[in-house]
Amino acid sequence: MVNSKSEPKMTEIESRSLANNYNDIHDDSLGDVLILDSTLREGEQAPGVSFTMRQRLQIAWMLDYFGVDAIEISPIISPDHKESCKRIIKAGLSANILAHVRALPEDIDVALDCDAKWVAIYHSVSDIHLKHKLRISREEAISRSVNAVEYAKSHGLRLRFTVEDASRADPSFLKIICKEISDAGADRISLPDTLGILRPIGMYNLVKTVRDVIDTPLDVHCHNDLGLATANSLAGFEAGASQIHVTINGLGERVGIAPLAEVVVALTTIYNKKLKVKLDMLKELSDLIEMYSGVRTPESKPLVGVNAYKHKAGTHVAAIIRNPAAYELVPPRAVGNRRRIIFGELSGKHGAAFLLRVLGLNSSMEEAVKLAQGLKRLRCGDLFELSLSEELEGEALKVEDKF
Numbered sequence: 001m002v003n004s005k006s007e008p009k010m011t012e013i014e015s016r017s018l019a020n021n022y023n024d025i026h027d028d029s030l031g032d033v034l035i036l037d038s039t040l041r042e043g044e045q046a047p048g049v050s051f052t053m054r055q056r057l058q059i060a061w062m063l064d065y066f067g068v069d070a071i072e073i074s075p076i077i078s079p080d081h082k083e084s085c086k087r088i089i090k091a092g093l094s095a096n097i098l099a100h101v102r103a104l105p106e107d108i109d110v111a112l113d114c115d116a117k118w119v120a121i122y123h124s125v126s127d128i129h130l131k132h133k134l135r136i137s138r139e140e141a142i143s144r145s146v147n148a149v150e151y152a153k154s155h156g157l158r159l160r161f162t163v164e165d166a167s168r169a170d171p172s173f174l175k176i177i178c179k180e181i182s183d184a185g186a187d188r189i190s191l192p193d194t195l196g197i198l199r200p201i202g203m204y205n206l207v208k209t210v211r212d213v214i215d216t217p218l219d220v221h222c223h224n225d226l227g228l229a230t231a232n233s234l235a236g237f238e239a240g241a242s243q244i245h246v247t248i249n250g251l252g253e254r255v256g257i258a259p260l261a262e263v264v265v266a267l268t269t270i271y272n273k274k275l276k277v278k279l280d281m282l283k284e285l286s287d288l289i290e291m292y293s294g295v296r297t298p299e300s301k302p303l304v305g306v307n308a309y310k311h312k313a314g315t316h317v318a319a320i321i322r323n324p325a326a327y328e329l330v331p332p333r334a335v336g337n338r339r340r341i342i343f344g345e346l347s348g349k350h351g352a353a354f355l356l357r358v359l360g361l362n363s364s365m366e367e368a369v370k371l372a373q374g375l376k377r378l379r380c381g382d383l384f385e386l387s388l389s390e391e392l393e394g395e396a397l398k399v400e401d402k403f
């Protein structure tokens with residue numbers, strides 16, 4: 001008998017069956033991984049989203065408390081953003097704060113003005129961007145990028161360089177410009193799939209291509225245009241990238257990038273990585289960003305959506321009552337979410353027995369069967385759902401002992 005009080009926590013998660021015969025989670029060849037949250041930069045690029053200065057500070061504080069390794073913010077959008085960047089840097093958080101700027105000395109000056117220690121410089125590298133967005137040659141792209149790196153380094157900054165639209169750049173040119181940027185002193189290089197056009201093996205190959213020519217630590221930044229952002233980020237990690245870019249709820253330009261919750265839970269469970277993050281804050285972070293961004297979180301959002309821990313079919317409810325691990329990848333409390341049982345025509349006798357117990361009725365299985373039949377006869381679909389307190393749920397789950 002498993003009740004809610006004895007449910008496993010994330011530290012015991014390996015006891016759950018996570019298809020580990022196939023996932024090879026003890027593959028020690030994969031190194032450590034860092035999490036960079038870009039909710040304050042990429043997230044604010046989501047349509048309709050604009051945080052207030054106070055909200056930005058609170059988000060930064062919460063992300064730092066949650067345990068991300070780096071937080072990215074753009075100081076060059078407006079004076080308000082610059083002030084936010086300044087204040088977040090001044091707050092003395094544990095996470096590295098990266099000021100996100102173009103490859104221009106005047107932008108880097110803004111970062112310096114904010115007292116930034118880290119700067120994230122970006123420049124396009126694909127021919128389509130060079131020709132049609134910037135109208136410059138490949139040689140000009142190299143010289144602008146290298147000049148920006150040298151300028152930042154000469155001012156004592158640590159820097160990450162993003163080679164924008166890397167996934168569509170000519171691989172031979174990508175290798176050349178990454179080598180130049182690396183030789184100029186970049187501390188990290190970020191490889192974005194700016195349009196979300198790669199499949200996981202494509203992201204793996206992109207990282208590997210650059211990994212083979214430079215030793216500079218690599219980031220991956222995967223857009224979600226085909227819903228592959230999380231898969232591609234993890235594939236990039238498998239190819240040797242050591243930092244993954246995420247945003248809370250996956251917010252970002254167009255349909256966004258890899259969501260924080262999915263990436264950190266995947267790393268913890270199916271990659272067996274020991275991250276220093278507080279997973280039980282994930283739902284709270286998601287709710288906060290839903291409120292501040294005005295972008296509603298879909299019910300079906302993995303882990304933090306309201307449907308993530310709803311159980312409906314009678315056979316599922318029966319199994320959940322015996323052992324929640326039967327249909328839950330990780331316990332709801334581990335990510336700050338709640339379990340909900342739906343009652344209606346799909347409840348079955350075990351769902352009905354659970355309901356009777358919750359209502360304090362010490363009923364027999366015959367009565368539970370009758371109730372289940374009654375729920376079916378109504379032909380009303382889902383009637384209602386319950387999210388119980390831990391005590392009451394534990395008490396109700398004891399019904400299983402009786403049948």
Ligand SMILES: [Zn+2]
Pocket residue numbers: 042192194221223252253257
């Ligand atoms: Zn992006």
